Amino acid sequence: MRADMPHTSTQPLLVVQNLSVHVPAQGQLISLVENVSFTVGAQEIVGLVGESGSGKSVTAMALMGLLDSPGVRITGSARFKGQELVGMPPRLLRRLRGRDIAMIFQDPMTAFTPVYTIGWQIEEQIRAHTSLSRKQAQQRAITLLAEMGVPDPAQMAQRYPHQLSGGLRQRAMIAMALSCNPSLLIADEPTTALDVTVQAQILELVRGLRSSHGSSVLFITHDMGVVAQTCDSTLVLYSGRIAETGPTADLFAHPSHPYTAALLASIPPITGPRPAHLPTIASAPPTPHTRPVGCAFAPRCTYAHTPCTTSQPALVPISAQHAAACVLPTEGTPLPPRLGTVQTAQAHSAPHQTGTTPL
Amino acid sequence: MSTCAPTPPTAANATPPLLDVRGLYKTYALPRGQKLKAVDGISLSVTHGEVLGLVGESGCGKSTLGRCLLRLTDVSAGQILFNGQDITKLPERALRPLRPHMQMVFQDSYASLNPRRRITDLLAEPLRVHPTATGQKRSSSAITARLHELMERVGLPLSALERYPHEFSGGQRQRINIARALALSPKLIVADEPVSALDVSVQAQIINLFADLQAQLGLTYVFVAHDLAVIRQISTRVAVMYLGAIMELGQTDTVLHNPAHPYTLALTQAVPQPVIGAIRPPPLRGDIPSPVSRPAGCRFHTRCPIAQPLCRAEEPALRQISTHRAVACHFPLA
Ligand SMILES: Nc1ncnc2c1ncn2[C@@H]1O[C@H](COP(=O)(O)OP(=O)(O)O)[C@@H](O)[C@H]1O
Ligand SMILES: Nc1ncnc2c1ncn2[C@@H]1O[C@H](COP(=O)(O)OP(=O)(O)O)[C@@H](O)[C@H]1O
Ligand code: SF4
Ligand SMILES: [Mg+2]
Ligand SMILES: [Mg+2]
Numbered sequence: 012m013r014a015d016m017p018h019t020s021t022q023p024l025l026v027v028q029n030l031s032v033h034v035p036a037q038g039q040l041i042s043l044v045e046n047v048s049f050t051v052g053a054q055e056i057v058g059l060v061g062e063s064g065s066g067k068s069v070t071a072m073a074l075m076g077l078l079d080s081p082g083v084r085i086t087g088s089a090r091f092k093g094q095e096l097v098g099m100p101p102r103l104l105r106r107l108r109g110r111d112i113a114m115i116f117q118d119p120m121t122a123f124t125p126v127y128t129i130g131w132q133i134e135e136q137i138r139a140h141t142s143l144s145r146k147q148a149q150q151r152a153i154t155l156l157a158e159m160g161v162p163d164p165a166q167m168a169q170r171y172p173h174q175l176s177g178g179l180r181q182r183a184m185i186a187m188a189l190s191c192n193p194s195l196l197i198a199d200e201p202t203t204a205l206d207v208t209v210q211a212q213i214l215e216l217v218r219g220l221r222s223s224h225g226s227s228v229l230f231i232t233h234d235m236g237v238v239a240q241t242c243d244s245t246l247v248l249y250s251g252r253i254a255e256t257g258p259t260a261d262l263f264a265h266p267s268h269p270y271t272a273a274l275l276a277s278i279p280p281i282t283g284p285r286p287a288h289l290p291t292i293a294s295a296p297p298t299p300h301t302r303p304v305g306c307a308f309a310p311r312c313t314y315a316h317t318p319c320t321t322s323q324p325a326l327v328p329i330s331a332q333h334a335a336a337c338v339l340p341t342e343g344t345p346l347p348p349r350l351g352t353v354q355t356a357q358a359h360s361a362p363h364q365t366g367t368t369p370l
Numbered sequence: 371m372s373t374c375a376p377t378p379p380t381a382a383n384a385t386p387p388l389l390d391v392r393g394l395y396k397t398y399a400l401p402r403g404q405k406l407k408a409v410d411g412i413s414l415s416v417t418h419g420e421v422l423g424l425v426g427e428s429g430c431g432k433s434t435l436g437r438c439l440l441r442l443t444d445v446s447a448g449q450i451l452f453n454g455q456d457i458t459k460l461p462e463r464a465l466r467p468l469r470p471h472m473q474m475v476f477q478d479s480y481a482s483l484n485p486r487r488r489i490t491d492l493l494a495e496p497l498r499v500h501p502t503a504t505g506q507k508r509s510s511s512a513i514t515a516r517l518h519e520l521m522e523r524v525g526l527p528l529s530a531l532e533r534y535p536h537e538f539s540g541g542q543r544q545r546i547n548i549a550r551a552l553a554l555s556p557k558l559i560v561a562d563e564p565v566s567a568l569d570v571s572v573q574a575q576i577i578n579l580f581a582d583l584q585a586q587l588g589l590t591y592v593f594v595a596h597d598l599a600v601i602r603q604i605s606t607r608v609a610v611m612y613l614g615a616i617m618e619l620g621q622t623d624t625v626l627h628n629p630a631h632p633y634t635l636a637l638t639q640a641v642p643q644p645v646i647g648a649i650r651p652p653p654l655r656g657d658i659p660s661p662v663s664r665p666a667g668c669r670f671h672t673r674c675p676i677a678q679p680l681c682r683a684e685e686p687a688l689r690q691i692s693t694h695r696a697v698a699c700h701f702p703l704a
Contacts, residue, residue: 176657206427207640211652236642277574279603289574
């Protein structure tokens with residue numbers, strides 16, 4: 012633990028309420044993100060999961076004040092340590108970014124400039140937000156790289172971004188993001204471009220930030236496996252709206268929105284029986300322009316019936332902190348719990364179809 | 371250097387395998403005289419009607435191998451036999467009659483479709499260019515009938531034929547690419563990460579489609595993926611690749627359930643599973659070394675949790691450890 016641990020109060024660090032993002036298109040406002048609410052507690056990792064186009068990045072960018080497309084309208088509230096972020100003057104937001112809230116991305120090259128060394132760029136970041144001398148900042152940059160598991164950090168600090176492997180670059184970016192002890196780290200698909208063995212290392216690093224740096228993390232991913240292995244609580248986004256939210260363990264044990272359940276079922280299992288056919292979800296998600304009236308998932312949902320297509324289902328509580336935006340629980344026909352939710356070393360199914368198999 | 375595992379002359383393979391690859395190398399020349407061995411001595415065979423999965427992390431040579439197999443790129447050394455015929459050095463003109471039998475489906479569903487042409491034209495093209503098996507030109511009514519059949523096979527409405535590639539979602543476009551690959555009734559399809567770019571909710575549809583077509587048409591696939599779960603779902607056998615070479619080869623179930631190579635084991639442990647349970651520590655430290663300066667001895671030794679001095683000194687050959695299984699490790703786990 013560090014001496015300069017960020018504050019831990021009983022108030023959640025970030026409270027987002029009814030955050031919506033609209034952009035003008037074809038003479039009208041269309042919503043990219045609609046009424047998203049969640050909290051991030053101290054040292055909590057919150058997962059924001061959804062398919063591409065579901066609004067994950069737009070949500071993160073809106074929180075960071077980084078959405079600058081013409082005519083964009085951000086409404087609702089996002090209180091960070093009690094301060095309202097929505098509508099905050101750009102000058103104040105800029106000061107918050109990098110110091111109190113930091114962001115990392117899928118592609119570390121977007122965070123680094125190619126023409127300066129990694130170490131120099133981290134130093135600059137530190138010096139922009141603290142009163143440390145160049146020498147002290149240099150030392151701190153090397154310490155941070157070491158803390159992020161970069162081998163031979165003093166030497167690595169002198170390398171240029173393109174001279175590092177993907178995994179090391181990701182570690183360097185996290186080091187830079189943490190350089191000013193932000194209380195909140197927003198990580199937008201930080202492992203999507205990495206190979207699984209390297210992803211596993213970065214996930215371990217992110218999980219460890221809670222205790223090593225007292226960080227809270229908003230972790231964005233499209234991968235349900237990554238969420239299960241990393242996040243304390245989870246929000247499932249579908250077409251810009253929350254489909255389901257809850258503690259990760261509850262949500263995976265008892266997915267209560269048909270989308271969450273179907274998505275989990277469609278992932279090919281790595282252990283246990285192998286289905287002859289994977290359960291599928293028909294067609295593809297709608298775009299913000301083609302989102303249907305009522306439940307956005309209704310056209311693909313096996314349980315869809317009239318109430319689903321008339322009005323948008325509200326988020327209804329399943330248990331204390333677990334809620335789903337679906338009419339089924341209120342109608343008294345909730346989904347059954349998911350089977351096989353606990354990791355076991357199950358035996359594999361019968362061997363495969365075809366016959367001869369020479370080497 | 372990996373030596374090739376000899377194919378046992380059992381009754382089962384009295385007919386030649388559809389694809390037989392022997393000691394294959396593909397070296398890229400880089401600036402400043404450097405050489406990159408993308409495929410570094412690979413031997414394998416694929417029998418009629420089986421699905422061979424190729425799995426490994428990015429840069430291990432899966433795509434290069436796939437392109438070599440179909441002679442879409444020249445080979446540096448080694449031999450490729452297709453249906454018993456050596457195609458390694460065949461000039462394009464001699465390859466032409468074989469092309470209909472070997473097709474490829476790519477990860478990027480859009481890049482492989484000309485955006486300015488309707489689906490009907492894209493699909494009809496190979497049918498116009500290539501004569502039938504008996505050497506005849508296809509009539510336009512025969513082509514139309516074939517297009518209708520293809521649409522049905524891949525689960526698209528006939529109306530799709532009149533539309534352009536950009537009007538489709540990624541999943542639908544991949545169906546179109548599959549239809550095009552099927553047009554000339556191929557024997558072999560090399561599918562290079564065909565579901566990797568798709569949304570999670572769409573992946574399963576396309577995996578099922580590949581599986582159905584394989585069963586219905588008796589196709590043979592070389593199916594490339596970096597996702598072990600996808601490989602497990604689709605493939606009969608699997609080849610696990612690392613830095614241009616095969617680390618382990620065998621029945622998918624056996625290999626994944628009871629890995630013999632420490633790299634295979636690490637891959638199975640690194641897949642984040644969508645279930646709640648004990649969180650596993652990362653199975654490997656460090657990154658994949660550069661293929662330009664690959665480690666001497668066993669190419670995996672820099673990351674291998676069980677490496678011994680022998681591993682640094684001597685490269686293990688891919689050797690058979692049971693009837694249908696080979697592993698390139700001095701200290702196999704199984
Ligand atoms: N600046 C923008 N202007 C208009 N539409 C946008 C803008 N940025 C993103 N979108 C649209 O908003 C939706 C959500 O995008 P995004 O948040 O990037 O999705 P995700 O990160 O979940 O993949 C998509 O349909 C995307 O096309
Ligand atoms: N045309 C090329 N010229 C030079 N190097 C290449 C070329 N194509 C691929 N490579 C290199 O060959 C190696 C194998 O690449 P590839 O076959 O694409 O791997 P994979 O498909 O497994 O990710 C990589 O190191 C890659 O950078
Ligand atoms: S509200 Fe209806 S359509 Fe939407 S998920 Fe629930 S059952 Fe399906
Ligand atoms: Mg995004
Ligand atoms: Mg590839």
